[in-house]
Amino acid sequence: MIIYLMKRLGLAAIVVMAVLLLLFSMLHMIPGNPAILALGTRATPEAIAEYTARMHLDEPVLTQFVYFLGSALQGDLGQDVFSNRAVVDIIGERIGFSLALICTGMGWAVLLGVPLGCLAAVRPGSWVDRVTGVFSVGMIAVPSFLVSIWALLLFSLELRWLPAIGAGEPGDFADQLSHLVLPAFAIGLGWVGYLARMVRASMLEVMGEPYIRSARAFGLTPRRVVLGYALRVAILPTITLIGMGFGGLISSAVFAEIIFARPGVGKMIFDAVSDRNFPIVQGGVLVATGFYILVVLMSDLLIAWLDPRVRSSL
Amino acid sequence: MKDMDTHMTDETLLNIDALSLEFRTNRGQVKALRDISFPVKKGRILGIVGESGSGKSTVLWSILGLLAGNAKVTAGRVDYGDRDLLTLDAEALRALRGEEVSVVFQDPMTSQIPVLPYARQMSDILYRRAMSEADKRAAAVDMLRRVGIPDPESRVDAYPHQFSGGMRQRAGIAMSMLTGPNLLLADEPTTALDVTMEAQMIGLMRGLRDDFDTTIVVVSHNLGLIAEMCDDVVVMYAGEVVETGEVHDIFHNARHPYTRALLECDPARIADVSRKLPVIPGDIPDLTKPLAGCIFASRCQKAMPACATKAPPLVERGTGVARCHLLEGPLADASWPPPASVSTVARDDGAAAPLPANAGEPLLEVRDLNVQFRTMGALKARIRGVARPFVDAVLDVSLDIRPGETLALVGESGSGKTTLGRTILNLQAAAGGSVRFDGTEIGNMAERRFKPLRRDMAMMFQDPTGSLSPRKSVRALITEPLLIHGAEGRDLDAEAERLADMVRLPRGFLSRYPHELSGGQARRVGVARALALNPRLIVADEPTAGLDVSVQGEILNLMADLQAEHGLSYLIITHNLPVVRHIADRIAIMYLGRIVEDGPAAEVFANPAHPYTRALVEGVPQPDPDRRRPPSAAIEGEVPSLLRRPKGCDFATRCPLARDACRPAKPEHRHITPDRRHACLFPLTDTQDNKNKTETP
């Protein structure tokens, strides 16, 4: 178990390193002075000289990477080109908005999608199954950014039920919550359908297994057979899927933050790209990567905990 | 529970009456069961025997109402007491399941939920009982102990994957007996197990019947199991009951030609040693078509013109019924059934294979061959401090095969016999030792250099259909070896037809695809492909696996004919001892990757030297109810995992004759005669066998 954990953590570290290397080399692969790229064309010669010295740009590339790595590991991701504030601080201000959005979006999708998938699988061909089937295809088919735009148009601009932009007044929980509803709805909608289908397919497969027939042959109640036996096994691939799907959810969240002008990390990266504000882009990408690696790791550990076969093979 | 059922005092516990059932498939309605009727008598063990496609398991599942979704009962009743199980509602049926009627499944690997421990699975079965959780657990522990699980107090918390195959099936039986059911249904309960395990399970189930007064219905294709275990027998063929009766009547006085033919085809019942085995020619009829007359008519040696059109009469006799024109009515034949000594099936005795010349240099020489499998990564081994992060799948194996000779490699699952076969053919890397073919060292040769040798050595794989590339036609499959090894100037179509003729496969089959073939036909394609390059050695891995008794003879006869014609050598890898007796010149017995005994087949069978050989020879249940073994005859325990290989003799953990001297070191191989070796410190041939038995505590 400990070996497994170490292996997974080692692997995660390797991926983070690879991303760091990629980000670093990107800045160096494109033609032009990295200092100008990093500081923007408006930078003064003094600033460029100072930056060149500070970032060791006059030293060999490998040494530069070691310095870059060293400071990144110490939590120093550089400074915002315009305000000169530490990137880490800027991300710290914004990450809460992103986390709230992602967790709420996935949360409601799981709470609705998993039971729907179960219901559909228990009675294949019933009206619940058919309605779920059609709706879930519909929900998957609409790209999340389109859901965001249309939800904004319908619920904010036309019906005026919910606020359109921003994240709400700081400290006002109800206001913040009302700003969370639409984007969370938008990024979770596709997931409801996706999870419903996934759970349904997984349940149907498990329901065909011989051990489900044995459970029925021993006279267990249908309820116990479905919830205690079939779902217990069918949930395992679903957990992996949720873990793997977080990357997609992060993408959706970036769109939602941009469309609803929500001051999260995604919006920050997007704005920084337009401004060619590279330290911010670097920091944001790094945080997003780290988050997704953490989620995948957690889902793997959850599987290992829930599945005795995996547990004992570790 | 049982006291309430006063009407159960009647002798019949369950009565199946005129049951008919259809499966809806994309080929049309399959009439899987037609007019099935038989009683199950209280307190007895009833066996339903039949080959694949006979519908024997379907009968079992229809009793419990657990049929597949595309099945539909079209007629009949299943009376249990005063209730018809086919008309019971879901609630009433569920009340019955587990409590009064319980099941043992074929494959304990897939029929037990992998994510719950046995304690939970078993207390779930007791959910209807007003017992505390602690009492349920205690009941589970007691039942596990009763079925022979060692240390049940802690094992009850184990998960299925932590048990070995035999233990899993014991646990499966424990689960089914937990509620003390009136009726136990067992679906091929030993098919997934090895011979020595099978004997144990038969003893266990008979014991449970006596202790719990449970009626058992067991479904099997294994005549030995039926003869040894059952009191009454139902013989099924292609969805119909052809004969019923008490076990002695069925095995010694069979009246239906199919029953008779089935028994005569069983190699274990053929006393003389012959290269040619009897067969029932033909295939079972297409059950989607309208059926008239006798279902067996198309394959019956005694068939008359009327058999194909006129339904046979149901003829009563003391203990059962049979359905045949020969027995009653205008077509009755007083000379039927003939005495047991008369053969009623096709047995191709002509052109008997000449005895192979055993002289000459060996074609294949294997010396001290070792194969190892890694059990963990190098890093993990380092961290855990494991010095040997691998197991020995094959350990110091030596064997010779001479031209024209058949060597059978016999062992239970996990004995390394398949690995050995693959290593000889360079499909698996060897860790040490030597393999010489025709005098040339070929062990661990690079594939590029080995390729020309593949012309001389071919392999037949276990699964007849699964070893054929599914998207290739038969023509492409059997000519592929020619393409691989350069077919310049050859007419591939002509070659394909030549090969098809050689294995007696109709030429029309050349354009078929593997999934359109029956098991026997697919096996012929496998033989044809192996023969394409005129090899000198064929390694055949379980050549009769997946084939019914009535068909396996065709393949073995074909192989014998080809051997006589082309002077082939065979290395036959199998667990099927009765078959080996007929086809092998010499046999080698493997246990845990080591050869424990080898020698001429007849001698080894008649006079085993190693206790394991004797356990194997005696472990096969005899298809004769008069030759039942006492329950104690079964050898105890299970093949240990390779991870826990004993330090001394590998068999010492299970050997009834093991002494202290067996445990410190592996016994060397010793010769009895130049042709016969064993690896036992106290071989059975040294002293009087019986004397040895009594002396050992």
Place this chain on the structure above:
Amino acid sequence: MSALPSDPARSATAPEAQDGEARESAGRERREKLMRFLTDWQAVTGLVLVVLFFASALFAPWIAPYDPNAMDIPARMSGPTWAHIAGTDQLGRDTFSRILHGGRVALYIAAIGVSASLSIGLVLGMIAGYGPRWLDNLLLLAFDAVRSFPAVILALATVALTGPSLTVVLAIVILTTIPSYGRVARTATLALRHTEFILAERSLGASTPRILFQHIMPNVIGPLLILAAMEVPVVVSIEAGLSFLGIGVLPPQASWGTILNEGYLVIRDAPWMVVAGGIPLILTTLGFTFLGEALRDIFDPRMGRGR
């Protein structure tokens, strides 16, 4: 199911009666599959929408009532009228014509993106499934990393360095969708790798390329083609999404994403633009999803898992 090879030599030998039956049942099975397809409303809807997508994209220059880039300033920001059934944008360009032409971009990306990532994914997946363990682990790690990495973040990082272009969109599309095919191909190959028929081929001396392309590929390609139908919506959505963010197809070229982008900027004054721009996107994704699912249900009912 591949068509059975017709062989003139065979007709010379008398075909068995049973052989004819097998042929007949194979034909019946094909007919039944076709019937099941044609009676499934989702399948038919999917097929109609997909045909519509191809036709409108291919024939856009002839169907479109206006030049997609022709500005008609007096008629700018017009709502849906008979002259402009989907309205006009802030430059007075006809939205409907722009949608039709935008379909060409979607088709271009879908065709090149799907075929490129299908081929690369197939080969990589087979290598991962059949090759040595370490290579499998490495490729699997790469597949998982790329597949679950947020595509938008990747696109933003790339565009930050290279600037937006259609090539970047295509590269992102191919890169992010390779793992789907790769994983399916790997799983299927891995399942086949230890089957007896592959072992049998090895025992005959068949070379690794022969085993991969003659024996494994025909068994792997079917599910991959169905997957390709289901991946078209993903590809089209990525293009639209990136173009919507202004980091994909650049104005003035019409694409569904740029129409949405321009519409979003004027969403309060001209809401019909984001509505009209979204409809073709939804119809296309629905069409391919329905079609893919129907094909999967008919040909490979067991494939539903794993994705």
